[in-house]
Amino acid sequence: MSYNLSNLLYLVTIVAFVLALRFLSNPAHARRGNQIGAAGMLLAIVVTWIKVGSTSWWAIAIAMLIGGSFGAVAARKVRMTAMPQMVALFNGVGGGAAALIALAELHRVLPLPGAPKVDISLGIVLSALIGAISFAGSMVAFGKLQELVSGRPITYAGQQFVNGALFVAALGCAVALVAGVQDEWLLWVTIGASLLFGVLFVLPIGGADMPVVISLLNAFTGLAVALGGFELENNVLIVSGMLVGASGTLLTLMMGRAMNRSIANVLFGAFGKVAVTAGGAADGDGDRSVRSASAEDVAVMLAYANKVVFVPGYGLAVAQAQHDVRQLADLLEEKGVEVSYAIHPVAGRMPGHMNVLLAEANVPYPQLKEMEEANPEFSRTDVAVVVGANDVVNPDARSNQGSPIYGMPILNVDEAQTVVVLKRSMNPGFAGIENPLFYNPKTVMLFGDAKESITKLAADVKSL
Amino acid sequence: MSHNTLLVFEVTILVLAIFLGIEVISKVPTLLHTPLMSGTNAIHGVVIVGAMIVLGQPGKSAFTWVVGFAAVVLASANVVGGFVVTDRMLEMFKSRERPKKQDGE
Secondary structure, eight states: OOHHHEEEEHHHHHHHHHHHHTTTTTTTTTHHHHHHHHHHHHHHHHHHHHHHHTTHEEEEEEEHHHHHHHHHHHHHOOGGGGGGHHHHHHHHHHHHHHHHHHHHHHHHTTTTTSSOHHHHHHHHHHHHHHHHHHHHHHHHHHHTTTTOOOOOOOOEEEEEEEHHHHHHHHHHHHHHHHHOOHHHHHHHHHHHOOOOOOOHHTTSOOOOGGGHHHHHHHHHHHHHHHHHHHTTOOHHHEEEEEHHHHHHHHHHHHHHOOOOOOOHHHHSSSSTTTTTTTOOSSSSTTTTOOBBBOOOHHHHHHOEEEEEEEEEHHHHHTTTHHHHHHHHHHHHHTTTTTTEEEEEOOOOSSSSSHHHHHTTTTOOOGGGEEEEHHHHGGGGGSSEESSSOOOOGGGHHOOTTTTTTOOOOOOGGGGGSSSHHHEESSSTTTTTOOGGGGGGEEEEEESSHHHHHHHHOOOOOOOH | OHHHHHHHHHHHHHHHHHHHHHHHHSSSOOGGHHHHHHHHHHHHHHHHHHHHHHHTTTTHHHHHHHHHHHHHHHHHHHHHHHHHHHHHHHHHOOOOOOOOOTTOO
């Protein structure tokens, strides 16, 4: 296939990718977009297949079969709650592939007469460096979310120094290579140090912040792929990789904004480690009492309300109670209650993860309200039901400057007539931050396992 | 095309791609941010093109052979896994059949 024809066909692939992202602006045709993207990918693979010709075609086929079947099986089997670690895994292997390509390219160009062109060697070293960081970091993120590695931030003295030293070592070797030192082991050191850096850089980040990390590493892999495009002089890699790099960066920043934390704070703050003692002191701990209610009482409250808003958090997903919540909502709707779901942008383990989990339980997406849409509604809501959410409804984020989450935008559930909080016990949540909502006189607590409580509520509503 | 002309051209499309990426993403509602992440994840699976080029080089050393093979394996896992996971997620977003209200309401 001629150079021009293959590049024109690659352009079709690029357009397909852009359309795939464009179609994601509306859930009604988002799936079609993804199919267009997949078709574009298939085209790129076919074009490359023809370009490469008969060389090692069987090796390519076998490798594709191995990788593809692993990907297909893993992607089919994974539960929706485990989606974030699956994305981390697929992201990591992409970064790994970029690093390997860099290694092979350097091996090819070094023995050629004359020094490699600066832009090619720059592409090689950067894509090796970034790809390796993304690979190792994603694997640790996968391990943390899969609970193979502790989700708690792991810190030790001199950590920043060790990380800094590793990064400088990786960068130093990379610079030497670009400057013209023609030694392959420099790239090995770059990759080795980057791998180690990737591991050590993600280890101290708490499990709750993993979504931000995955999003960032996603951008990294995109960038590594784009740089791989420079070393292979291939447009489809440059454009598609950079599309992902740019969008991943933007998404990471948006997530930081939703938590009112800078990306630097997420990456280097070891959040969840220091937070434990900070909250508390807001109002005298003296006469704070908690009101608890039985499922029957809450069922009556819900059934005779005009408007009920569910506020789901990750606790809901852990308890696998999405389906039960939807059933309860259906029963309430039959009784003429207006039901919706208020979803905080960082609820779940990934931005928008909660929407996926509720969609899986067949909740229609028009009922899923984003924070900006949900907040003005709370003042005319009779009952807000908080299921397994904690920090995202913590009023301290609005009013207590001493709170570690001060300034984070929250769902203002305390504006509702009544707040029902489903919670296992009074233990503070994942991040260990005190929540005055539980002591609000408007709040009633329904203690117990979320799934059991919801099932009980549904049974009681039914019998009314 | 001389090498430098090609490079300038490549940098041009790289910069345009940055703006395109930002532009397209800012229209995606938070509702779909998880599929967005896994969708972009699938797109960077295009690295498979590079992996195939490496493994398909004529007259390559054993080293390149092994590294290229591993790269194709990893990249195909990225491509297939990424698109399948995204499809599974997007399939679930339905706007449903509103519950039938009684007539006269």
